[in-house]
Amino acid sequence: MGRRGGTLPGGATALGIGLALLTGCGTTGPTGTPAHTTAASTSPSASPSATSDAALCAAIVAHWSREVLDSGTYGDYQSMGLSNGQYEILRDVVDAARAVRHRQGAAAADQLIERRSRAACTGRYRDGAPTGGPWQ
Structure with a gap:
């Protein structure tokens, strides 16, 4: 055992065996598949995509427009999570x-x-976020 990085019987190195044990290389599970796999190797996932400001505006305005149309009453724009400008779009x-x-x-x-x-949200966010404060 006094060998550091030396060759063991059969030609294996201590470092190679250590790496194999750490990574699970060479071991199999009950079905003959590698016992150790990583999530990336078994289920590749797509990168999450960001929602644009215009798309987010359109989704929330459409949602609340349906709610208002069905109920017949408007709520407070802040409780809906809308800016004042988005609320104007909703009313129209x-x-x-x-x-x-x-x-x-x-x-x-x-x-x-x-x-x-x-269409209204695309126009509103065409040049980036509207100016004039957080609720404009």
């Missing part, structure tokens, strides 16, 4: 959706909510 979208729902039905109103929310 809901007004238009009410008229469309009355004339063409709920499905048409829902499509209008998606379209108008996306």
